[in-house]
Amino acid sequence: MISKLELLIAWRYLGAQRKSLFVSLIGIFSMLGVSIGVFALVVALAAVNGFEEEVTAQMIGKDAHFELMAYNGNPIGPYDSLTQEVQKRVPDVVASSPFIVYKVGISSKKVNDGIVIYGIDPATAKGVTDIHKYIKWGEYSVDSLEDMGGKRRPGIILGTGLAARLRVVVGDKLVLQTFQSPDEAMSSGGPKMMMCVVSGIFETGTYEYDGNLAYVGISDLQKLLGMGNTVTGIQFRIKDHWKAGEAVDSMATWLSYPYYGMDWKSKNITLLKWMNYEKFIVAAVICLIILVAAFNIISSLIMVVIDKTKEIGILRSMGFSKAGVMRVFMLMGSFIGVGGTVVGGTVGLVLCKLQEAYHFIKLPGDVYVIPYFPISVHAIDVILIFVIGIVLCVSATLLPAWKASRLDPVGAIRHE
Template identity: 45%
Template sequence: MGYEAFIARRHLRSQSRLGFIPIISIISILGVFVGVMALLVVLAVMNGFEQEVKARIIGTNAHVILLRYGNEPFAPDEGLLERVRTTEGVVALSPFVYTKAMLQTGDEQDGIVLKGIDPAGEPGVSDLLRRTIPEGESLAWDGSGSPPALLGSELALSLGVLTGETIVLASFQNAARTPFGTVPKMTRFRVAGTFDSGMYEYNSTLVLVPLRAAQGFLGMGENVTGVSIRVDDAYRAPEIADRVAARVGHPPYRTNNWIDLNRTLFSWMSTEKRVMFVILALVILVAAFNIASTLIMVVMEKTREIGVLKSMGASLRGVLAIFVIEGTTIGAIGTALGLAGGYALCWLLDRYNFIPLPGDIYFIDSLPVRMEAIDFARVAAASMAICLVATLYPAWKASRLDPVQAIRYE
């Protein structure tokens, strides 16, 4: 250990004649500690929210969808489906019908999104039929009687619809034209239950019906709107979507994937995370000003000692190093405590979920937490960099002191 580190350590351990410098040092350490800990907790919670949102999107949507240009209906012949099925990375597929419609029950009516799905194939591409109430409702329909329908939980609640009741769906797609105007197609459906997708947008607007019932209701014959596709790695969906498009013909077919469809949402979440990083880093910056103030007062108090050191041959760089080491030591202690405190608090939040959230607003009932090593590294690096910069001015002032004037200083 060089004399610079030895003297810096003695300064930190020594009692000040002014009395309050050690207190300011402690306050500086606490400031860095609080800033680092708060930043880590906020980043972990935002990571948790992002992970939860992605999990909900992946669970309720196909990873890739195959459509025709212009969203024109098409007949999914076996040759087409086989080319999709045998594409590398494809795990499962299921055709679907998708359109806007009007739902009426009693005096209540609302605009909805109608999705016709294959009860046998849909569980392979999404989790929607695993989230039904009553549990296990599969939309199985033998073609007789009113076809079943599953309503989003929020939609059913807003309309006051109960399981077993009858609803009427109306659509202008392929509607009949008469001398008196266009007459919408109307069909009665039996409410078989509800589903909770975990996302308000789906719960408040989506109605699921059997694929055959949707095709008959809309007069589509054997045509479908698209094909839902599940892949072996959701995060490789764009790459596999391009492969599917190449296999089936591009054009007339095109593909979309869950990442591109939600790119705006993910971009917003990433931007919000960066903004929060900058805002909370200001807490560390305030603590760094305390470090600078502490070192300036130490320089004032130790002026005579600095003069003695320089008269004994201490270099400008050596004096500079003494105060840089002092400041970075204060920053390192605060940063280390903040990292430990942040990890402990995140672990407690993840383990015990003691901060409840209103599930009807946030779609989850407790704070989601996901710690990432890269966040700890970035926060530690940013904290130490800020603290290092804060030490430079007082250290430079100390190194520029004239030894003769410093020794005479009282």
């Protein structure tokens, strides 16, 4: 147990370092190093969390929480009964919508390209995805519109990157055409085509989506592809998107071949793993700052031991135990480490909370879809940071404290 006398001696030794300016400066810089390291770690992890949550929100905004499809890309026939079965067996489902996804060619007056086209029911699709929230120009509509010549054409919604590449704006005409093998082209008379009018342009902030996706009405795409009343799959949204994987796993216990489910995390597994690795690497690199500060604590305490050798000898001759001397110097280093951790962590948390409330750190609007630096403080991260900072600093006191406890009392008193 730590006695009041040990606490008092440790505190007085810490303050008495003022007699030796050099030793005192090392202690001050050690505390500053710990504070800077903890501050940087709090802010960096909050920033990584903020960007991760923004990217995740955009993933979920484009994707449903989970999808039901058939193996080998086979179309799903009458899907109403299948939808009802999922809604009955998965109680957390709050919305569903059929969809078609296909690769087609797209042409404007000046550019030809290949894209991924989604056929959606705009009314029910609003319940499972958030594309309607990202409309930047025009409106969220795939209903037929009049082109410049007064003829009604199916509406199409594009991402900003794709619209820029095709050099089109709301109201311009586009042509969709199917890809076919040479044999199919010869037997069918060539690829099927459909003319559309741009009704809306969306921007999610993720180039993969904004530069390669477009949306049309599900019935229009069925006609273009000759799919009759079939669809590619059914999209679902549940109450908690983090439980989408559990919903898919439970669905797999009763869903029979050829159907299978896939949640949003499985579709974006590579990006999610990369974000987790990034968070780990950032934390590991910044922890080196705290580690350097811990080595400074070792240097500071060793110099205190040398400076206080005679006083240590007097304490030992008065009956102070080796364990007591060791605890005194561990307490000195702990004061530095805990003080630095608390100061740095507090400043970092205050800065993060101010950024969350007032968004005073801005981001260029032409580069990022979000106009401010996103911050998200997680309690578990803060706890781990404080624990890591304190453990490293306390561990750094072991060597000098052990050295102080091993001093011979007689030799220490005779030390000049």
